[in-house]
């Protein structure tokens with residue numbers, strides 16, 4: 001018998017759903033960090049990082065995007081979360097739900113394996129299914145934390161810290177073509193590892209910027225129980241971007257946002273990989289995220305609805 005279509009309540013905001021999941025999750029033995037940070041952290045002989053991420057056609061990329069770029073982004077997004085903890089990836093698992101009759105399956109899987117190798121994270125297993133819907137690629141990453149520093153969490157920011165960002169922000173998605181840096185970025189794994197090498201435990205907190213500097217700064221503030229203040233004029237803007245508001249809201253930058261005590265790093269510089277970094281603000285006692293005028297910026301960004 002055919003079942004009747006499921007009926008769902010009005011759509012839920014992702015941030016509300018995530019908060020629900022975080023408060024309801026019970027952490028088993030050996031689980032140091034559960035839902036709510038960039039990766040889970042489990043304790044074995046070392047701190048292991050676990051991450052799963054989905055890439056959905058029409059949602060995360062447009063139909064017609066080159067297969068190679070779809071595969072690249074599917075791996076790069078969860079790898080950016082491994083970088084956000086200053087970890088190193090070890091292995092990936094790939095699960096694909098293909099549209100019925102999808103003609104590019106071999107090319108897609110070759111590309112996924114190829115990017116796994118190039119990103120230093122071989123794809124060691126996976127699963128395939130088909131459905132009457134868009135292409136969905138789900139990638140799980142198993143990684144390890146920085147041996148000396150351990151996992152760098154969102155919750156470590158302290159009042160008085162300086163706030164830094166790598167690279168430049170804004171305009172990662174070209175609305176005319178659907179292409180852009182959101183498809184071609186390289187996860188900041190080497191930059192994060194260098195920061196952990198140099199700063200050690202002075203690298204107080206870190207996350208990657210996926211949904212926009214505004215909303216992500218709000219998440220850092222909430223996790224750490226502090227107030228984040230960002231000076232708009234200090235935000236490094238991507239080529240072609242002239243308004244800091246775009247950098248606050250555009251999202252999909254996949255740069256690192258991190259904090260360190262005053263004086264631990266200069267206001268700006270270039271990491272050994274050639275990636276620049278810049279101080280964009282500070283951490284104070286309080287809650288929320290604002291610009292230097294006190295305007296709330298924690299709601300500015302991309303909340304998946």
Ligand SMILES: [Mg+2]
Nearest residue numbers: 038081208210
């Ligand atoms: Mg993240």
